[in-house]
Amino acid sequence: MNAAPLRGSKEFVATGKTELPRHIAEATIAARPHRRPTWGPLALSFALLFPAAPALTPAAQAQNDLPALGDSVSGEFGVAAERQLGDRIMAEIRRDPLYHDDPLLGDYLQSLWQPLLGAARARGELSNELEDRFAWQAFLVRDRTVNAFALPGGYVGVHLGLIAxxxxxxxxxxxxAHELSHVTQRHIARSLAKSKQQSLVALASMIVGMLAASRSPEAANALMTGGQAVALQGQLNFSRDMEREADRIGFGVLEQAGFSPAGMASMFERLQQTSRLNDSGAYPYLRTHPLTSERIGEARARSNSGSSSAKAAGLGTRSAFEHAVMQARARVRMDPRPDAWRAWLRPPDVAPQQPAERLxxxxxxxxxxxxxxxWPTAETALARAEQLAKGDSRASRGLAFVRTEAALARGDVQQAETALAPWRGDGSRASELLAARVGLAHPAASPALKRTAEELQTWVSMQAADTQAWELLAQAWERLGQPLRAVRAQAEARYATGDLQGAMDRLRAAQKLAREPGRGDFIEASVVDARLKQLEAEWRRRVREEMGG
Structure with missing residues (x-):
């Protein structure tokens, strides 16, 4: 089997002052083959590296509070260690081409994610320590498979195929809500404590088996024989218990956040139906989150017994048109092949009957x-979509951003300005970055370019982890004849992706640039020197952590 390596496995050994169990690290390294992973294997390997916890007792299920995790979990895999592990994983993910930083889809994801976080907080699912120490970030993966997954430290990945x-x-x-509940219940930490009962050979074989399963379930089954098959079955049994817990708590979070209580049951039914019709490996979510008649029945029962007042108020039914616009974007962007794009141009066999379907x-x-x-087909389709969305501000906003992108692609800066104008400055990331792209399309002598640099500088002062904003700012300073500032912005972009070494290299390049004749900018050079010292100190700290203190 040509399975994929777990890139950076050595980083999993020591995290801060807490060292992960040696057999976990050795099992990961032992399972390293020769090719780089796709996202399915990465998520699945973590699902298997951290087996699920046993089922809750009926008494515990009856309580509204979180199940007690116990001192053993905190001691063996504390909150700080889990966050550090998640940060290391995300540093690898952000540098991968499949990581998809689309501001418009990202804003839409955040419009769902933030209310869910607020609901979990209101329900008492987030302890003060978890809220302060975990990242609580949802991100996009450019993959057409239907999948979502939780990672250590409060990170949740969502495939574009799921949105589509x-x-x-x-x-x-x-x-x-389901994935958020995996995080708030600290399933990974609870599972890590349980994993110490597994042998090194069992862990290694299961990790390799799940890597294979992402490509070929038959190959995985061939690898999991004898005693390893027994160990795997134990993992699956625990996973079902963990899934039921995430279902129960996730449903409460979903309803508290104001979404329709029927959303979870309808999603389960959709997954079950579509996977039966097309069982081609396009649903890795069902391999890591196996559906059973019991889970579907419980979701239906919870939906039927949901708050009647919430249903009457129509909570959670905001803008079917907005979802259609985002679903369309995910459909096309999840698969970069031209043949896939051409397939979407063909009219469907049956004309859509509902307005949202036509949109x-x-x-x-x-x-x-x-x-x-x-361009002609794009203009015709976009005009029809805009007419269908007329009267729905959120859907119209999304289409206005698409029209702005279309105008920029054609080089029509004036039309781009006109399309964006009603939504410019709305405070969203999509609006800020799209406005920056429009500003960069102006000539270097235009006041619009200087204004763009100033607006981006203000934005990154508040959103220092925004890689795309730093990259756009670097372009703006370069065009304005400020190479030292441009190189420093490039360094910050590298740092935001987790590439600490690359960031230091760019800052050292900025130091050399500052020493060249005619490059004298004392203030900017001082900023570069101070920032480089900060990053070098962070690098030394990481090295000490890698060496175990």
Whole structure:
């Protein structure tokens, strides 16, 4: 089997003052083959590296508070260690081409994620320590498979294929609520304590088996024989218990956040139906989150017994049109092949009957045509989509951003300015970064370019982890004849991705640039020197951690 390596496995050994169990690290390294992973294997390997916890007792299930984790979990895999492990994983993920930093889809994801976090906080699911120490970030993965996964430290990944499959924002929110509950219940930490009962050979074989399962379930089954099959079955049994716990708590978070209680049941039913019709390995979510008739039945029962007042108020039913616009964007961007884009240009066999379905079809054609640089088709489809979305401000906003992107792609800066104008300055990341792209399209002598640099500088002062903003700022300073500032912005972009060595290299390049004749900018050079000292100190600290103190 040509399985994929777990890149950076050596980093999993020591995290801060806490060293992970040696057999976990050795098992990971022992399982390292020769090719770089896709996202499915990465997520699945973590699902298996951290086996699930046993089921809760009926008494514990009856309580509203979190199950007691016990001192053993905190001692063996504390909150700080889990966050550090998650940060290391995310540093690898952010440098991978499959990591998809799309501001418009990212804003939409945040519009679901933040209410869920608020609901978990209100329900008491987040302890003060977890809220302060974990990242609580949801991110996108450019993959057409239907999947979502939780990682250590409060990170949740969402495949574009999942967004493209969901029929409503409530269904998508139900998946996020489920994954959020995996994190708030510290399933990874609880599982790590349990994993000490497994042998090194069992852990290694299961990790390799799950890497294979992402490509070929048959190959995985061939690897899992004898005693290893017994160990795997134990893992799956625990996983079912953990999934039921995440279902129960996730449903409460979903309803508290104001989403439709029916979202979780309808999502389960959609996954079950579509996977039966197309069982081609496109649903890795069902391998790591196996559906059973019991789970589906419980979701239906919870939905039927949900708050009648919430249903009457229509909570969680915001903008089916907005979801259609985002679903269309995910459909086209999840698969970068031109043949896939051309397929979306073909009319469906049956014309959509509902307005939201028609909007989805037209917005999908518009996005596909833009990718193919088919301007006439893109204009026709986008105009139809805008007419269908008329009166829905959130859907119209999304389409206005698409029109702005289309104008920029054609080099029509004036039309881009006009399309963005009603939504410029709304405080969203999508608006800020799109406005920056419009500003960069102006000539170097234009006041718009200087204004763009100043606005981006203000933005990154508040959003220092925004890689894309730093990259745009570097372009702006370069065009304005400020190479020292441009190189420093490039360094900050590297740092935001987790590439500490690359950031230091760029800052050292800035120091050399500052010493060249005619480059005298004492203030900027001082900032570069101070920042380099900070990063070098952080690098030395990381090295000490890697060496175990």
């Amino acid at each position: 499959t969901t029929g409503s924002r409530d269904e998508l929110a139900s998946v996020l 989805l079809a037209e917005a999908t054609r518009a996005h596909a045509a833009l990718e193919l640089r088919d």
